[in-house]
Amino acid sequence: MSERFSPFVIKALVDVITGGINQGSDSAPPIGIYRSGPKIEQFFLDCGIDMRIGMSSRVPATTNCLREAAAHWDGDEKIKRIILKVSDPREYLAEPDRAGAVRDHLNLALKADGLAITVVSGKAHLVERQSTGMIVEPFISKLKTLDFDTVQIEIARALPNVSDDPEDAVTAACSLVEAVCRSILLELALPLPAKRDVDGLIKAVQEPLNLSPGRTDLPPEIEQDVRQILSGLTSVVKGIGALRTHGGDAHGRSKGAARLDPRVARLAINAAGSLSLFLIETWEKQQHRALPQHALPDREPLEE
Structure with a gap:
């Protein structure tokens, strides 16, 4: 079996891929969307897995396929690909609320494995829970509402x-x-400040937001x-900016330079998110x- 994903994750994947046992039955409504046999086969094919239901039924065939994929030599990569596919918001364009239910269901199973699914810029990401942390989670939730393209790209990159x-x-x-x-x-x-690095930008927003230490x-x-x-x-902000200058890759990485400790990077992300x-x-x-949606950070600033 997969070394990364527990059997509980496999079970949760069966739930969200198949959508349940019987469409239209009196049982609980499906998590995600109900997929017929051919659609399940197409789903796995899109993930690079040739799956055939044959004489079996949808749910047992899906379970067997996932177990075989997890047992493969690159099982972790296969399961990750499947998770990202079934969590992709574009799978649920007709019923966007289903996408959130799928992520919630999978995240419950992934929690004990130290993993989480988050969506940034309309794309699903599988990340280490310790990589995001409690501080960044509320910020990610805020991004879902604000839809800042550039901001979302940076958090997805980090x-x-x-x-x-x-x-x-x-x-x-x-x-x-x-x-x-x-x-903001x-x-x-x-107008944007003449000095558009992080130090200049934070100083530019402090006074209009009434966050200046000199307020009376x-x-x-x-x-x-x-x-x-x-x-x-x-x-x-000065610390984050200095760390980028001295330890980040914005100005290139010299040969033989010491690598940053991931704990320091995690601290910088949490501080930036907070x-x-x-x-x-x-x-x-x-x-x-x-803040309105589609606030484009790269449009020209208004003149004073």
């Missing part, structure tokens, strides 16, 4: 690379904060505490509305 390419993950974490700041400035109809409207009893937190925003979520929620509270 998550899978924490262990395999921590340098690229750090670069993407920094780009994530930059993309959020640009998007554009929504505020403010703070209650005396918490004034010093709030100033310290707001000053910390700048420190966090900060970005705070900036977005601050903008929403200030404007008394949610």
Whole structure:
């Protein structure tokens, strides 16, 4: 059997691929969509697996196919391919709510295996749970609503690379904060700063979002505490930016350079996600509305 995916994951895959035993029966409604025998065969063919139901029925044939795939020498890769296929939102264009039910069902089974499915920029990703962490999860949920193209691209780039390419993950974490700041400035109809690196961008959004440490409207009893937190925003951003410069791959990677510890990359992603979520929620509270969908970060800024 697969070394990565437990039998519980195989069972969950059977549920979401077949959609249940009987369409239109009195049993619980299918998870995902009901697939007929030919459609199940086509589904596996799209995953690169030649599956035939033959004289069997849909559910037992699907179970056997998944077990055989998991037992193959590249079983982990095959099962991963199947998971991403059945979790792809494009499989459920006619019934988009089904896509969320499928991911939830699979994620319950994947949790004990330390894995999770998340969708960014309309594409499913299978990631290590420790790669996202509790801090980034709310930010990912926010992205599903905001649909920031550039922001989603950066988080999608960062998550899978924490262990395999921590340098690229750090670069993407920094780009994530930059993309959020640009998007907010554009929504505020403010010009981008002359210095468009992460340090310049965070300074540009602090004052219009009333996050500047120099603000004078703070209650005396918490004034010093709030100033310290707001000053910390700048420190966090400076740290992420410096880490990208010295340890990321934005400026190339010299031969023989020491690799970043994935723990450091994970810290940068969590910090970037937490900060970005705070900036977005601050903008929403200030404007008394949610950031609109399709806020294109690369359009020309409005002139003053």
